[in-house]
Amino acid sequence: MRAAPFPEQIAGMDATDLARRLIGATLLVRGAGGIIIETEAYTRDDPASHSFRGPTARNASMFGPAGHAYVYRSYGIHLCLNVVARPGEAVLIRALTPTTGIKAMEARRNSPLLCNGPGRLTQALGIRSGDDGAPFDGTDLSITLSPALPDLLTGPRIGISRAQDLPWRFGMAGARGLSRPFPPQAVSP
Template sequence: MGGEAARAILATEPLDAARALLGAHFTANGVTVRIVEVEAYRGSTDPASHAYRGPTPRNRVMFGPAGHLYVYRSYGIHTCMNVSAGLEGAGWAVLLRAGEVTEGQEVAAERRPSARTALALGRGPGNLGRVMGIGTGDGGADLLAPGATMRLTLPAAGAVDAAAVHSGPRVGVSVNADVPWRLWLRGSPAVSAYRRSPRADPPRD
């Protein structure tokens, strides 16, 4: 599912948008992946979100329409991809954490030669951004526009078994770390390992 129907599905609470993105196919720069792991971020009510303190030139895509690409660099090295969610002005987004390469595997392998297996190519948000060939200049792209060269196709209703969707704490954030807003498809070897940030508060009982 693409176009305005997909945009309407993503123009909702970020956790619901995150669920909708599991099983989606994302195509860019000669590679297509099936998204198997995501994380939701909820703007001004979520201190781990880049939009927590309001709009800036860097995060303005998060405050626009749903279905646009928000790109940032993690530690100045890794390019991470997010999809804007909610209504305009919300500042919500979903981080694409991992994907299985379904087309363009040779291209993906050239971009990430250190991957030990094909299923490891897009494991982790930085690795996923690398195999997709995404740079910060791609920020703001409408992934749902007709004829878009970078495009996102959501799975049809019922295509992903709800029982296969698992949730848990987010990875690598030092605040609001324990909310179970990381979602993944159980059984996919491409899902990344959970690593709690050493700067995060101790887990709550």
């Protein structure tokens, strides 16, 4: 029996549950990608979230269907890739372990640091502004959830000025290539 498409698998899931569930999943973007090893959750009532003040032209995709991309430019420089959960909630993909299309990623990055950070990751994968709102349906973007859930690290989100204390950053325990180390004792049950 064939699994339901990714957007259907996550329908109704909140951002923190989705952020945990995406660890160990395979992300592919036009033939390049790997295993997701780090995520951050953002919810509608979260003052650090782009959706906190409601829908705008910039964050419209964040209020769109679950399992679609929310792509935005950070600090006017780097694109960031998010997966929409419930309306107004999304999960930032912070790092992945490259497994597919590595030569293309190396050419895009021109650096040995490929996917350890949201800006590096989107550059390596060739994420475009036009990917905003696109479904993770296997056409250009796809996510395949792992049947096995890895041990998780949990800690505070990074690079934000509000709601820094929320432990909504998740990582794969033992993974190399995280954007930043987690605090000691960060392993989740």
